[in-house]
Amino acid sequence: MVSHPIRQALVLAHARVDGVPAAALRTGGIPHLVRVLLTLKRRDVRRVWVVAAGPDDRARLEAMLADDPRLDALEIRFVEAPADANRADALAAANGRLRGDFFLVEADRVFALTVLDDLLVAPLDGVTLAVATGDHPRVDGPNLPWSVRDGKIHPGRRPAERTPVPPARYAGLATCDDTFLEVVAEMRDATDPFSAAVEHLAKLGCARAIVAGPRAFSIRLETKADLRRAEDALLDSLRKPDVDGPIARTINRNVSLALTRRLMHLPVPPNAVTVFNLFIALAAGATAAFATPATPWLLGVGAVLWQVASMLDGTDGELARLKFQTSKAGEWLDTVVDDLGRVAFFLGVGHGTATVFQAPLYWNLMLVTVAIQIALNVAAYRKLLEMGAGSHLALAWTEDREDGGPKGPIARFFARIEFMARRDYYIFMFMVVTLLGFVKVAIVCTFLTTLIVLGHDVLRPRKPREARVLQPILLRDE
Known part of the structure; x- marks a missing residue:
């Protein structure tokens, strides 16, 4: 070496x-x-x-x-x-x-x-x-x-x-x-x-x-x-196979890269794309919040808009990496915007669901969910500041293992929950379940998953994701 x-x-x-x-x-x-x-x-x-x-x-x-x-x-x-x-x-x-x-x-x-x-x-x-x-x-x-x-x-x-x-x-x-x-x-x-x-x-x-x-x-x-x-x-090199979830790999990343291809030759700064994506997420929450017994379909429209925001979420980072415009400020802006968009949608869909079904329970569940997620985000922000990083991707619950996945039933259970808590996965599934008419089920599952994530973070807090060590690869004669 x-x-x-x-x-x-x-x-x-x-x-x-x-x-x-x-x-x-x-x-x-x-x-x-x-x-x-x-x-x-x-x-x-x-x-x-x-x-x-x-x-x-x-x-x-x-x-x-x-x-x-x-x-x-x-x-x-x-x-x-x-x-x-x-x-x-x-x-x-x-x-x-x-x-x-x-x-x-x-x-x-x-x-x-x-x-x-x-x-x-x-x-x-x-x-x-x-x-x-x-x-x-x-x-x-x-x-x-x-x-x-x-x-x-x-x-x-x-x-x-x-x-x-x-x-x-x-x-x-x-x-x-x-x-x-x-x-x-x-x-x-x-x-x-x-x-x-x-x-x-x-x-x-x-x-x-x-x-x-x-x-x-x-x-x-x-x-x-x-x-x-x-x-x-160059565009293909922007994929993140190590951190992208299944929906991100098969749907979201393909959509964001298609948009990146069209924006990369235009004078569009990555942070402008981040702010635009925030407006889509806010529109998703507002649309769901205006749902009434006469217009329950607005819940589905809001969920679709949130999925659109999720699909476009990678474009700002792709542009920044492709054009060498990355910065800590941009990384933090993307992280905070994602978290604000999630809070806005949860509040909106909770209010809209409570109005449509005349059931305040779902509004209360979303209020508790948002409070827990804000607490989790604050704890994560403190760790990221100590690390000098600005993205949730710098933290991980599970360690990379060379001998396979997590061992033991409890570890496997938390690994499943972590998989379900991936942003790309739960946003897509929330949309699908809502469009099928089971928005109440989606809210209850979101609430329960958030409780489990809180317990996991208390028992086994997230740690910095380890960087991979470069290993030499030599041409061999065999």
């Missing part, structure tokens, strides 16, 4: 698409070079050398980065390569400018942050390439002209009698030390100096390969179709 962080990067921005620098294209609503730099910044890179093809491209890219406060923490230096530069020319232009270890990134690619993570857990000695094996649909690149065994690159192809393995493809990202640029310069007379340099280091045992994981992507921008594929991959 890398024993120290990599603080610098070399970005090759020489490639062009239809006469335009690929780094100047907009991907996911922001200039692609900005996306590359902010992605590197997320992994603690502080100094970046950008190689542009000629003075015109350099001026265009420099102007594109000007006055972007998100880049203030980065020291960005530009280097000019010839206007018709290829990869070898771009590397030659940077030779002698970097010392020590660095990321090597080709800026004509849209790539996943997980690819950098894979590189960070690799041994750093010479050069380590990020590659994909087999028929990986989201990693573009030519097949490598070497064999790869046990995570190391070996010169020459594998013998024919050996069991064949799928060829590996270079994903356009690597970690290197400064000797790699020197070796590339020495190989300038080769047909492909980059490949020749890797092969030379491989003979010295200093060339490795890290295989990209199944959710990784590295898509080369050569056509408009590639740009569409890249944005599809």
Whole structure:
């Protein structure tokens, strides 16, 4: 594993698409070079050398980065390569400018942050390439002209009698030390100096390969179709399979991503989407509150509006992550808005149900439910403030287990309750039960579930969700 962080990067921005620098294209609503730099910044890179093809491209890219406060923490230096530069020319232009270890990134690619993570857990000695094996649909690149065994690159192809393995493809990202640029310069007379340099280091045992994981992507921008594929991959990377409930995975996330696709190229700030979603939730509560014996269907309309708010709830966070506009203030705004929307709907549906059925019991049940949930939220807010987080997702009742689910009947019972208490699940089920005409059942179930959640939180308070530790993944010969 890398024993120290990599603080610098070399970005090759020489490639062009239809006469335009690929780094100047907009991907996911922001200039692609900005996306590359902010992605590197997320992994603690502080100094970046950008190689542009000629003075015109350099001026265009420099102007594109000007006055972007998100880049203030980065020291960005530009280097000019010839206007018709290829990869070898771009590397030659940077030779002698970097010392020590660095990321090597080709800026004509849209790539996943997980690819950098894979590189960070690799041994750093010479050069380590990020590659994909087999028929990986989201990693573009030519097949490598070497064999790869046990995570190391070996010169020459594998013998024919050996069991064949799928060829590996270079994903356009690597970690290197400064000797790699020197070796590339020495190989300038080769047909492909980059490949020749890797092969030379491989003979010295200093060339490795890290295989990209199944959710990784590295898509080369050569056509408009590639740009569409890249944005599809960026949007898909916004899914949260570890925390999304079943309704969120199958319904809500698909709806929110569809809206995010339409908003990402518009100047719509994520916080504006959050506030808009609050109005939908308030409208849901108000609609349900106005239900009368003559208009009981307003309870169903309110429940449907609340489900609409739930489906759109992910859009603000998706926009923020896609366009690098995340902030603690925005995270807290989203959390508080979700909680306010829930309180508004519970009060509205409780009042409306009591009016429709002339039964104050349901209003009282919702009042108690809201009081308990406010108390739970206050306790959660205190923990989040101590953690420096702003989302309920930072807390968990159950610990991640490698040997399966929770053990024992009580633990399994609380796991079921936690599942039912997931926001996406209970909002959807509340809507379904209400539309079927059983809103009183939905209110009673909500009240009982809230009581159980309160008991669980008292007996076993929520704790910070543990971050996952990165593990190296090496290409193997078996």
